[in-house]
Amino acid sequence: MKYDRINKELYIRNRSKFISQLEEGALAVFNSNDIYPISADSTMPFQQHRDILYLSGVDQEESILVLFPGSKNENHREVLFLRETNAHIAVWEGEKLDKQMAYETSGIKTVYWLEQFQSIFKQMMAEASTVYINTNEHLRANTEVETREDRFIKKLKIDYPAHQYRKSAPIMHRIRSAKEQEELELLQKACTITEAGFRRLLGFVQPGVWEYEIEAELAHEFLRNRSKGFAYTPIVASGKNACVLHYIENNKQCLDGDVILLDVGAEYANYASDLTRCVPVNGRFTARQKQVYNAVLNVKKEAEKLLVPGTILADYHKEVGNIMERQLLDLGLIDQTDIKNQKPEWPAYKKYFMHGTSHFLGLDTHDVGIWNEPIQAGMVFTCEPGIYIPEEGLGIRLEDDLVVQASGAPFNLMRNIPIEADEIESIMNSK
Ligand code: GLY
Ligand code: MN
Ligand code: MN
Numbered sequence: 001m002k003y004d005r006i007n008k009e010l011y012i013r014n015r016s017k018f019i020s021q022l023e024e025g026a027l028a029v030f031n032s033n034d035i036y037p038i039s040a041d042s043t044m045p046f047q048q049h050r051d052i053l054y055l056s057g058v059d060q061e062e063s064i065l066v067l068f069p070g071s072k073n074e075n076h077r078e079v080l081f082l083r084e085t086n087a088h089i090a091v092w093e094g095e096k097l098d099k100q101m102a103y104e105t106s107g108i109k110t111v112y113w114l115e116q117f118q119s120i121f122k123q124m125m126a127e128a129s130t131v132y133i134n135t136n137e138h139l140r141a142n143t144e145v146e147t148r149e150d151r152f153i154k155k156l157k158i159d160y161p162a163h164q165y166r167k168s169a170p171i172m173h174r175i176r177s178a179k180e181q182e183e184l185e186l187l188q189k190a191c192t193i194t195e196a197g198f199r200r201l202l203g204f205v206q207p208g209v210w211e212y213e214i215e216a217e218l219a220h221e222f223l224r225n226r227s228k229g230f231a232y233t234p235i236v237a238s239g240k241n242a243c244v245l246h247y248i249e250n251n252k253q254c255l256d257g258d259v260i261l262l263d264v265g266a267e268y269a270n271y272a273s274d275l276t277r278c279v280p281v282n283g284r285f286t287a288r289q290k291q292v293y294n295a296v297l298n299v300k301k302e303a304e305k306l307l308v309p310g311t312i313l314a315d316y317h318k319e320v321g322n323i324m325e326r327q328l329l330d331l332g333l334i335d336q337t338d339i340k341n342q343k344p345e346w347p348a349y350k351k352y353f354m355h356g357t358s359h360f361l362g363l364d365t366h367d368v369g370i371w372n373e374p375i376q377a378g379m380v381f382t383c384e385p386g387i388y389i390p391e392e393g394l395g396i397r398l399e400d401d402l403v404v405q406a407s408g409a410p411f412n413l414m415r416n417i418p419i420e421a422d423e424i425e426s427i428m429n430s431k
Contacts, residue, residue, distance in 0.1 A: 001059055002226045003269035008107040010182045011057045014175065017053060017077065019069040021171045027068035027124055028132035029156075031063050031149040045228070049149065049174050050363040051134055053270060056080060060097055064116055064152075068124055076124055084113040106173060120398055130164040131156065136167035140366060170370075175370035177360055179379040183271065184403060184413075186364070187380060190231065190273035191413040193266040196408055197221040198277060198417055202427045205232045207256035207281050211236040214260070215250050216261040220265040226317040231272035232365045235263035238281065242395025243388040245355060254281045259289050261395050265365070272365040274382050275414060276399030283428035285421055292387055293421050296396045299385040305358055307402055307410045310374045313358070317399055320357040324385060325349045333389065352387045361401050377406040380413070 022028060030052040036044040051104045056065050071077050099111040115155035125131070133153045136143075157165070157184055179187070183356040197218040201338040204217050214236045222229050237247040238254040244263035254260055258281045263275035278293060280286075285293060303320045328334045328349050338348035360369035369379065381404070386397030398419060402410035418424050 001269075002228060004226075005105065006057055006269060007182060008057065008105060008188070008426065010180055011055060011105075012107040015055050015067060017175045018168075019034065019173055021175075021320055022069060022132060023130050023166065025070055025128060026130035026132055027066055027071075027128040029132075029152070030055060030065040030067075030134050030168070031147075031152050032058070034148045035061050036145075045136070048270065049147075050176075050270070051168070051300055054110060054176055054363060056171070058082070058102065059270065061314065064114070064117060065108075066124060068128060070424070071124065071127060073123075073127075076120075078108050079110045079120070079124075080106060080108045081112050081114050081117045090226060097163065120151060120309045125160055125163065128163065130166055130388075131160070131167045132171075134168045134172070137167070137173070137299055138364075138366070138368060149410050151187075173368040173370055176362060176367065178376055179362060179380055179403070180378075183362065184378075184380070186269050186271040187401065187403075190268035191275070191417070192267050192270050193222055193268055194225050194227040194264070194273045194275045196225060197264065197266060198262070198275065199427070201262070202215060202279065202418070202424065205254065205260065205279055205428065206283075207254065209254050209281075211238055211241075211250040211252050211254060211260070212290065212305065214254075214262070214357065215264075218264050218266075225266070225268075227266040227268050228265065231265045231267035231274065235261065237261045237263075237341040237395065240390055240395075242278070242353040242391040242397075243390040243393075245388075248340075256282045257286070258394065259285065259293075259394060261397055263397065263399065270363055272361060272363070272367075272382075273413070274361055274365055274401055275400060275417065276383070276384055276386075276397045277417070277419065277424070278396045279400065279424055280430065282423055288392070289396075290421050292331060292392075292394060293396050293398075295331055296385055296387050296398050297419065297421075299323050299327055300383055300400070303385060304383045304400070304402055304410055304412075307375065307383065307404055309377050309406065310410075311376055313371050319355055320385065321342070321347055321349055321353075324353050324387075328352055330389070331387075333387070341415050352389060353385060354388070355384075355386065359381050375404055377404050378405045381410075 033049040062083040102111045190399045200221045233248045235249040238260040239258035248389045263276040302323045341350040360367035361380045384399035388395040400414040
């Protein structure tokens with residue numbers, strides 16, 4: 001791990017929030033992710049499942065966490081099963097958690113090697129009546145891959161058909177969405193690393209630079225600050241590429257007169273930052289580019305004021321649509337006839353702003369949260385309006401990460417990252 005160790009008190013608190021929601025006599029199981037294969041003996045870099053991480057801090061493959069708060073055996077109220085390590089294994093595979101380190105990381109006293117899982121788990125299941133399983137209920141999850149958790153659940157239901165099964169997901173979505181102070185600090189750190197990357201490229205961008213060269217500058221700055229790298233696949237989209245919402249090729253040359261849309265965020269300690277900024281390739285926006293830029297900035301400034309406790313996200317998205325509609329009218333991109341003829345499910349503004357304004361942010365970039373309950377203090381959201389005009393070869397999106405406060409405006413984790421067009425121009429021209 002490149003990041004500094006996180007205080008285990010965070011995980012102790014996270015677990016207590018989770019277990020307070022369990023039915024009596026229940027246990028819950030959380031598995032690590034697999035290390036995914038490429039081909040031959042190549043593998044993808046490991047990415048821990050965010051739920052076991054959130055509850056234990058264990059950032060290691062082939063780990064299992066079992067929480068059984070009502071167990072008669074005091075030692076079995078919280079248990080970690082880890083892949084065995086010893087001095088010999090460490091020579092080949094590098095440092096893995098031993099039992100003491102696992103305790104120091106997680107605050108969990110009972111740590112077994114994975115070989116003991118079946119026999120110990122059998123004892124625990126004999127005592128439990130209900131099992132919470134960790135299915136992926138993220139609304140946008142869309143994968144054909146069977147995870148380690150999926151395989152575990154399949155076998156569990158065959159081996160233990162008489163137990164009652166419950167879902168951990170709603171509990172996890174709720175508790176993960178309101179952040180602890182330590183988590184806000186980690187998110188801030190991720191945003192601060194992103195800031196360093198953004199400032200670096202303001203002095204680097206010029207006509208003729210390639211999008212992947214900009215990506216490389218960012219990667220360099222992120223890694224030297226103890227980040228693993230990008231929190232999500234970066235978008236470095238110049239000119240009309242910015243109108244392709246999921247443009248990730250980053251393989252074009254940046255031309256004089258174009259604007260580059262950068263949707264790029266560093267991770268830190270598995271926490272994501274999610275930034276979008278738009279910069280002129282030659283250091284100066286044209287009058288039209290600035291007009292569209294400021295329209296998006298106006299929407300963002302209005303929208304973020306709505307991220308206060310009690311807001312319902314569906315109402316918020318509707319209201320942001322109204323704000324955007326006014327800006328698009330001013331820009332002459334839509335007119336009253338478009339609005340008169342619009343369908344309720346596809347308002348006129350969606351021709352130029354076709355995605356959502358905000359999502360939860362945390363250990364996942366599109367973090368888990370309950371979308372139809374009022375938002376609360378401590379929740380973190382992006383705010384990311386955009387206007388995309390393919391016929392003008394121009395796409396502008398501006399995105400910051402915001403913490404909802406108990407009262408007043410949200411706290412902007414990206415408050416130090418230049419966003420005013422004039423400031424961006426002035427930094428770009430100060431080399
Ligand atoms: N970078 C992904 C998003 O903005 O949602
Ligand atoms: Mn983004
Ligand atoms: Mn985002």
